[in-house]
Amino acid sequence: MSRFAPVMRKLHKECEEKGAQIFLKTECKKILQAEDGSVRGVLAVGEDGVEYEIKAKCVIMATGGFMGRKDLLKKYFPFYEEDFFGFYVPNMGDGLTLAEEAGAALEGHATLVRETCHSSDAMKEHFLTAAAREPNTMWEETSGRNLQIGANAVLSQPGKKCFTLYDDNLVQEIVDYGYLVPRYPNKDENKQFKINLQEVATRKEWVIQSDNWDEIAEWIGCDAAVLKASVEEYNSFCAQGYDETFVKDRRYLKPLLKPPFYAIKFGVMVVETCGPVRVNENLEVLNKEYQPIPGYYSAGVIVAGWQGHDCNGEHLFGSELGFSINSGRIAGENAAKYALGKEAK
Known part of the structure; x- marks a missing residue:
């Protein structure tokens, strides 16, 4: 309700x-x-x-x-795009006809009000959407370069999709402490986060799990050297406590160091027309x-x-x-x- x-x-x-x-x-x-x-x-x-x-x-x-x-x-x-997802009421725009x-x-x-981000369409996998929007992760373009958050930035990408990167430490943080940006009122869901993530990753549809960035780059469709350079640069920003590219809040600068690594694919979520x-x-x-x-x-x-x-x-x-x-x-x-x-x- x-x-x-x-x-x-x-x-x-x-x-x-x-x-x-x-x-x-x-x-x-x-x-x-x-x-x-x-x-x-x-x-x-x-x-x-x-x-x-x-x-x-x-x-x-x-x-x-x-x-x-x-x-x-x-x-x-x-x-x-017709595959844009959203929890909206599908009103038919009757008022436009009446007005004209x-x-x-x-x-x-x-105006099409839109937000980031949305991952798997399956309701039982809505935890992927929650995981994709966590602020202490790293966002990647389809080219393998670091991306700043924003629905329009996602829309500008090929296929209108981007990727969130995790390492095992970040996954464990959610298991232990929950989401930083809680969206779904299920206090125990985070305890199963790693198990659920690894299960979905076996399909390699919305998530991939790997011990190396080369395999993840191949799944994303980007140059492995570009992705690894982007991750290395981001890790250096985390080490120094300052993001020289996007000036990301230092509270959320967490390096990607411990395998297995994960990439979660996501797009935009549409809200309403204005x-x-x-x-x-x-x-x-x-x-x-x-x-x-x-x-x-x-x-x-x-x-x-x-x-x-x-x-x-x-x-x-x-x-x-x-x-x-x-x-x-x-x-x-x-x-x-x-x-x-x-x-x-």
Whole structure:
């Protein structure tokens, strides 16, 4: 269950207590407008095919993103690959169609929020994702050179994949003390980390285990001399306590010295889309002349202009909730003022 579910249950209860009608499994098909373009309601269809024409002075559109639409993902994000992984809700971007048909302006770009990193697709192997993101490891490009953390850096690699390197000492640290960046609430999982890692490594799909860097370089597909030189340089930085290349926090400078060594392959994890419906500060949907469409409001991730077009990093799941809640509040306040004939401030 989502950890946000209690919030939604609370909101649902308050809506019912205040007399709101909630239509489940009912799809909005059209924003109804008067001749002057102002909103006068919506046309919706229930699961049983029954149509509802709901009259309203204003409408707030909060339909979520479009993670379920591969065509839109390809349109807005040319770098998108269908094997990108993510725990997201596959919304179909219905709001984009509704907005366009109502004369709304859509920006020519949107944002695909993404983070590093994701390893094996098998849920029972999610420990690989946790292991790949540990800060005291070494990241490698497909060329065998040291890499700084970041989803965009991974996307720039051939195959959009990179590698995390471990030695036996680092593996044992997780067994003894757990992950430095705990992501999954299983306090005993780390005790089985070495056993699980070695078991998965036998397949050589997401992990390889070897006593020498030459075999690991062959699996990665890079020049062994380049990989070994990169590891030697990194180890020297660990010894002196200063990373001359990326100025990595010295707390996490741990050398790779004790075999067996491991390489874990990983890619990016996608979170959500943001945009591209254009709004103003009152969350009023704008037309192609940048003027508000009277009575039409929008909130949540479908709204453009609140998130940078290059949002990537670490631990971004849930990062859209703050804006979604607050934009919904602002849109609701202004929609209520509009319905009551009061001017939004």
